[in-house]
Amino acid sequence: MGSFVTSLSCPRCGRALDHRELHGLCPCGSPLLVEYDLESVARAASKEALSGHPPTMWRYREFLPVEDPGRVVSLGEGLTPLVPTPVLRRRFGLPRLWVKDDGLNPTGTFKARGAACGVARARELGVADVALATAGNAGGAWACYGAAAGVRVHVALPRDAPPANLLECRLHGADVMLVDGLISEAGALIDGMAAERGWFDVSTLKEPYRIEGKKTLGLELAEQFGWTMPDAIVYPAGGGVGLIGIWRALDQLRRIGWLQGDTPRLIVTQAEGCAPLVNAFEEGREESESWPDGRTFAAGLRVPKARGDFLVLRAVRETGGTAVAVSDELIAEMMVELGRAGVAAAPEGAATLAAAVRLRERGELGPDDRIVLINTGTVYKYPDALELALGTEPPAQG
Amino acid sequence: MGSFVTSLSCPRCGRALDHRELHGLCPCGSPLLVEYDLESVARAASKEALSGHPPTMWRYREFLPVEDPGRVVSLGEGLTPLVPTPVLRRRFGLPRLWVKDDGLNPTGTFKARGAACGVARARELGVADVALATAGNAGGAWACYGAAAGVRVHVALPRDAPPANLLECRLHGADVMLVDGLISEAGALIDGMAAERGWFDVSTLKEPYRIEGKKTLGLELAEQFGWTMPDAIVYPAGGGVGLIGIWRALDQLRRIGWLQGDTPRLIVTQAEGCAPLVNAFEEGREESESWPDGRTFAAGLRVPKARGDFLVLRAVRETGGTAVAVSDELIAEMMVELGRAGVAAAPEGAATLAAAVRLRERGELGPDDRIVLINTGTVYKYPDALELALGTEPPAQG
Numbered sequence: 018m019g020s021f022v023t024s025l026s027c028p029r030c031g032r033a034l035d036h037r038e039l040h041g042l043c044p045c046g047s048p049l050l051v052e053y054d055l056e057s058v059a060r061a062a063s064k065e066a067l068s069g070h071p072p073t074m075w076r077y078r079e080f081l082p083v084e085d086p087g088r089v090v091s092l093g094e095g096l097t098p099l100v101p102t103p104v105l106r107r108r109f110g111l112p113r114l115w116v117k118d119d120g121l122n123p124t125g126t127f128k129a130r131g132a133a134c135g136v137a138r139a140r141e142l143g144v145a146d147v148a149l150a151t152a153g154n155a156g157g158a159w160a161c162y163g164a165a166a167g168v169r170v171h172v173a174l175p176r177d178a179p180p181a182n183l184l185e186c187r188l189h190g191a192d193v194m195l196v197d198g199l200i201s202e203a204g205a206l207i208d209g210m211a212a213e214r215g216w217f218d219v220s221t222l223k224e225p226y227r228i229e230g231k232k233t234l235g236l237e238l239a240e241q242f243g244w245t246m247p248d249a250i251v252y253p254a255g256g257g258v259g260l261i262g263i264w265r266a267l268d269q270l271r272r273i274g275w276l277q278g279d280t281p282r283l284i285v286t287q288a289e290g291c292a293p294l295v296n297a298f299e300e301g302r303e304e305s306e307s308w309p310d311g312r313t314f315a316a317g318l319r320v321p322k323a324r325g326d327f328l329v330l331r332a333v334r335e336t337g338g339t340a341v342a343v344s345d346e347l348i349a350e351m352m353v354e355l356g357r358a359g360v361a362a363a364p365e366g367a368a369t370l371a372a373a374v375r376l377r378e379r380g381e382l383g384p385d386d387r388i389v390l391i392n393t394g395t396v397y398k399y400p401d402a403l404e405l406a407l408g409t410e411p412p413a414q415g
Numbered sequence: 416m417g418s419f420v421t422s423l424s425c426p427r428c429g430r431a432l433d434h435r436e437l438h439g440l441c442p443c444g445s446p447l448l449v450e451y452d453l454e455s456v457a458r459a460a461s462k463e464a465l466s467g468h469p470p471t472m473w474r475y476r477e478f479l480p481v482e483d484p485g486r487v488v489s490l491g492e493g494l495t496p497l498v499p500t501p502v503l504r505r506r507f508g509l510p511r512l513w514v515k516d517d518g519l520n521p522t523g524t525f526k527a528r529g530a531a532c533g534v535a536r537a538r539e540l541g542v543a544d545v546a547l548a549t550a551g552n553a554g555g556a557w558a559c560y561g562a563a564a565g566v567r568v569h570v571a572l573p574r575d576a577p578p579a580n581l582l583e584c585r586l587h588g589a590d591v592m593l594v595d596g597l598i599s600e601a602g603a604l605i606d607g608m609a610a611e612r613g614w615f616d617v618s619t620l621k622e623p624y625r626i627e628g629k630k631t632l633g634l635e636l637a638e639q640f641g642w643t644m645p646d647a648i649v650y651p652a653g654g655g656v657g658l659i660g661i662w663r664a665l666d667q668l669r670r671i672g673w674l675q676g677d678t679p680r681l682i683v684t685q686a687e688g689c690a691p692l693v694n695a696f697e698e699g700r701e702e703s704e705s706w707p708d709g710r711t712f713a714a715g716l717r718v719p720k721a722r723g724d725f726l727v728l729r730a731v732r733e734t735g736g737t738a739v740a741v742s743d744e745l746i747a748e749m750m751v752e753l754g755r756a757g758v759a760a761a762p763e764g765a766a767t768l769a770a771a772v773r774l775r776e777r778g779e780l781g782p783d784d785r786i787v788l789i790n791t792g793t794v795y796k797y798p799d800a801l802e803l804a805l806g807t808e809p810p811a812q813g
Binding site: 068069072073090091092093096097098100101102103104118121122123124125161162164165166167180181184185187188189190352353356357358359360361395396397398400403404406407 | 466467470471488489491494499500502520523559560562563564565578582583585587754755758759793794796801804805
């Protein structure tokens with residue numbers, strides 16, 4: 018037993034911290050990253066052994082920070098399908114397009130990966146209570162994994178969060194606080210209460226282990242593509258943790274010599290009504306500026322300023338990627354296009370198809386590119402958005 | 416290429432039909448079963464080879480009727496998690512309890528298995544249009560797989576079907592007909608239109624291949640339990656196709672010598688407000704009587720008379736199983752209990768926990784029994800039922 022973690026490192030000030038202790042942010046205010054003894058990982062792990070590992074994200078246990086994977090309460094998270102989409106390929110002239118359908122996770126979203134890893138590690142470190150501010154899906158995921166593992170979960174979410182998120186938090190027995198305001202107000206509430214009551218704050222990037230769970234998205238893509246990555250990965254960025262995770266996975270796999278070929282371009286998409294990362298990318302800035310009054314029906318993309326913005330921008334630039342904003346109208350259209358291809362995608366997931374279509378028009382993606390769209394959630398948690406997307410269209414007739 | 420199917424057989428009149436032709440029901444009116452050359456299956460397949468197969472139900476391709484598995488449009492269906500539930504185990508004194516979480520399938524329900532197989536086989540047999548009457552989830556699943564594979568889907572469903580089902584049918588571009596009445600009225604409409612327009616009727620058990628997809632539930636349980644089956648499998652029966660599928664899987668695995676130990680008891684649960692199979696079981700009848708005015712909030716259990724009732728009853732009796740009716744109140748309670756254990760179960764799935772608890776009280780299941788509950792769907796398609804289940808309970812306080 019034991020993990021191959023060596024330390025926690027700060028990507029801003031360079032400080033190293035002891036991973037055997039409970040840490041949230043670096044004292045300098047930056048999120049922390051988890052560092053591994055990759056030589057030992059390379060000795061312990063092998064591609065061949067993977068076929069005997071469980072069909073979940075825990076198949077990559079050597080790359081994960083949990084000390085005792087045997088004690089993890091797994092609900093089946095990860096190893097989601099990489100779906101070739103013949104209908105979309107023909108429709109959009111992108112014959113090498115896949116959807117990584119992370120809506121097939123427990124809790125119906127990719128947030129399950131981060132929560133599974135975060136809850137497991139919090140429990141190992143003796144945490145009894147975690148607390149987070151959330152726009153919705155992260156709250157549901159932590160509530161679910163907390164319930165399964167016996168960690169109490171306190172969630173603050175805006176009163177206008179998607180109803181499915183409030184329902185799932187209640188279902189899983191979380192302590193739910195509804196806030197009049199945005200996720201920023203919810204964050205302020207959790208800040209205060211966590212300090213006062215000794216809860217561990219697990220809001221986005223306020224603790225280091227959520228990224229590690231999301232890293233498995235990148236590990237899976239590598240395995241599913243036979244260790245030669247696709248040319249482009251399109252990711253819908255709210256907080257951007259999944260993209261940072263994929264970037265970390267690529268780096269670690271490359272360093273142990275498991276990857277052939279080029280690094281994929283990491284492409285970020287946001288909604289036109291809330292596009293702080295796209296703006297920062299286009300203006301050449303290293304950080305984003307807070308976006309006032311962000312508006313989009315893709316609730317997961319309503320993040321005015323991501324705590325990990327500087328890491329997302331680094332990942333995009335280092336890999337020769339790009340950032341592209343798409344309209345709510347196009348996102349809604351693409352929800353329907355995905356549906357017509359058999360994929361029940363959340364609005365955030367549909368934004369990636371919108372971005373691919375835009376980049377195809379601009380000539381930045383073409384028929385030779387192997388392109389992966391990350392669908393972050395199932396549409397079933399978004400009946401209102403789906404109704405809206407279908408709204409302009411009468412039922413098909415036979 | 417090619418499957419190991421030898422024929423279609425009628426479990427009522429014994430007739431054999433050619434599987435290379437398109438057949439619906441047996442001329443005698445009974446559903447048809449698919450027969451295999453099991454000696455050849457045993458030679459072609461091996462337990463050891465499974466680790467190299469895809470993490471979907473198509474890993475069992477030798478046991479499936481599709482001629483060319485390479486041409487199947489897979490959305491990642493099957494190989495759903497077998498979740499140990501420490502919280503439920505402690506709570507109900509059933510230390511060897513698992514939930515097979517089939518809500519993690521595409522379309523959010525176990526119906527994906529049947530639709531994936533049925534659509535693939537229909538396409539191979541040259542079918543351009545399929546039609547079905549459905550209470551909801553089957554319609555969504557066939558609409559989804561039809562969209563992915565390029566088969567047109569016509570769905571008739573009651574106007575009061577769960578809103579999620581209507582939405583997903585529209586999302587996937589199905590031709591949707593809303594019927595004032597029950598699934599029986601929808602069935603009558605499809606009967607007439609299919610005959611008139613040359614559509615292939617794929618309503619429950621009106622074609623032979625849906626069972627084959629559901630069979631993978633049993634194959635997976637066998638693999639996940641290391642080829643020694645659990646002692647009891649609790650299944651929520653609407654139409655009962657999944658139970659028939661599991662029974663067929665057990666039979667085939669046993670005949671090729673892959674299973675050790677006893678056959679599990681197959682246990683059926685229904686809602687007290689619509690329990691035709693439970694009645695027939697208790698009264699020793701071979702078929703059920705149509706249940707007038709069935710009422711339960713578990714929509715998938717509102718089936719007045721299942722076309723495969725005689726097969727379900729055979730499966731239950733042959734395996735020493737039982738049938739138990741549970742109240743809507745208990746189902747709702749068990750939705751919340753499952754949630755508190757990290758499982759987001761549909762009402763139908765929660766009925767299996769209700770049944771296990773009742774059978775524990777009666778001494779028919781005990782702490783030594785290895786028990787599997789089949790959760791047939793995700794709760795996210797049932798926000799109204801969840802709201803109802805949570806209704807009597809205020810949000811937890813931290």
